[in-house]
Amino acid sequence: DVKVTQSSRYLVKRTGEKVFLECVQDMDHENMFWYRQDPGLGLRLIYFSYDVKMKEKGDIPEGYSVSREKKERFSLILESASTNQTSMYLCASSFRQGSNQPQHFGDGTRLSIL
């Protein structure tokens, strides 16, 4: 089975801090994604990557950046955390660009910015 592991289940940070959320997948997937999930708004795509060192903006990239130095690891960076970035963050991966493969999700990081 595919395993997508997010480094923390719960995280509390302060306004203005630089925050790193890490995600690792063990199935050699080319595609990796970062979403945030908020009540009433559903899942929204922040960034995705279809190859090492490649990235594309999703629907809500403002205030975030990403890094993919190795195929199995995709990091989400909050450059200067703000309270409106308090949310559940979900990482996902899928096999092969250009195909209709399902996405495999981690169990999320619940991030609180105080």
Place this chain on the structure above:
Amino acid sequence: SQKIEQNSEALNIQEGKTATLTCNYTNYSPAYLQWYRQDPGRGPVFLLLIRENEKEKRKERLKVTFDTTLKQSLFHITASQPADSATYLCALDVKQAGTALIFGKGTTLSVSS
């Protein structure tokens, strides 16, 4: 822009009945549509994928239909059980290469015994 709607936030049914969840979309012609299940505090789990040229897909007690004329997908759970209680999300491909998905907000199903 693409818009995807799931008909209701919550659906309550009795054990043994068939649950039917609806997913509607506008301003787009997706090549395929996916359904996911999400339990509280967990990430979504893939259930089924249906392509635009498929009318219906089945997996055990699950059935998905895809009507590209109506721009609608229906997700059925037959002989529902309390263990089926969860939030169900539909998702459409939105990029040319089918890499990224747009998700509906989900319908929370509660099955009572």
